[in-house]
Amino acid sequence: MRLKDRIALITGAGSGLGLAMAERFAAEGAKVALVDWNGEAAAAAAARLGAAAIAVRADVTQAADVQASVARAVGVFGRLDILVNNAGSSHGKGPFETVSEAEFDRIFAVNLKSVFHYCNAAVPVMRGQGGGVILNVGSTAGNRPRPGLAWYNASKGAVHNVTKTLALELAPDGIRVCALAPVATETPLLATFLGEDTAEKREQMRAIVPLGRLGRPEDVAHAALYLASDEASFLTGVVLDIDGGRSV
Numbered sequence: 422m423r424l425k426d427r428i429a430l431i432t433g434a435g436s437g438l439g440l441a442m443a444e445r446f447a448a449e450g451a452k453v454a455l456v457d458w459n460g461e462a463a464a465a466a467a468a469r470l471g472a473a474a475i476a477v478r479a480d481v482t483q484a485a486d487v488q489a490s491v492a493r494a495v496g497v498f499g500r501l502d503i504l505v506n507n508a509g510s511s512h513g514k515g516p517f518e519t520v521s522e523a524e525f526d527r528i529f530a531v532n533l534k535s536v537f538h539y540c541n542a543a544v545p546v547m548r549g550q551g552g553g554v555i556l557n558v559g560s561t562a563g564n565r566p567r568p569g570l571a572w573y574n575a576s577k578g579a580v581h582n583v584t585k586t587l588a589l590e591l592a593p594d595g596i597r598v599c600a601l602a603p604v605a606t607e608t609p610l611l612a613t614f615l616g617e618d619t620a621e622k623r624e625q626m627r628a629i630v631p632l633g634r635l636g637r638p639e640d641v642a643h644a645a646l647y648l649a650s651d652e653a654s655f656l657t658g659v660v661l662d663i664d665g666g667r668s669v
Contacts, residue, residue, distance in 0.1 A: 425450030435462030441638030552595030588658030606636030632665030
């Protein structure tokens, strides 16, 4: 029960990494607001968690939706201890010049602007409480970029950079800020990173991971639990690779 009585808000929680983190947090005693643009997915996920969870439909790129989702979580649960900026998107793998301006804007809006909106909404709440934890989901693509994902790589590099900057700015307020940097993980976005989800492509990815497998959602959930818990109370500004040694 490492998160007993803590209140968490997780974006992109209707599936994939977000859902895995929500399940892990709830199992450790937290109450969780599951935010997703797909309201039905969020509702189904929250129903699985029972009274420990609520579902909130929100577009993480829109300030009004973000403010409303934070207000809903605080209104229902009374506070906000943990914010997980997990919602993410990518363009298809290929040469940088094949990515349209609209795709570029969408990727940066979902991957980076959402962090801007949620920090603006959540930090005043955390300051009023005397502290909190913000976890931003980055990627090994932000540390060790590969060809074919130029603008996705850039967006995650920015997430890592802002994580370290916010860690410094918010330390006096007792707010810790860290990032999670997973390698290619078995989520709905996997095909985007591989180019196509085939046995051959998966084997090519496994071959460059020293521990010999793709990431699993639970790998990220376990790491997020640690960083959100009091066991990590002296960690801030950390970008934690969850990559089987890929970035070494």
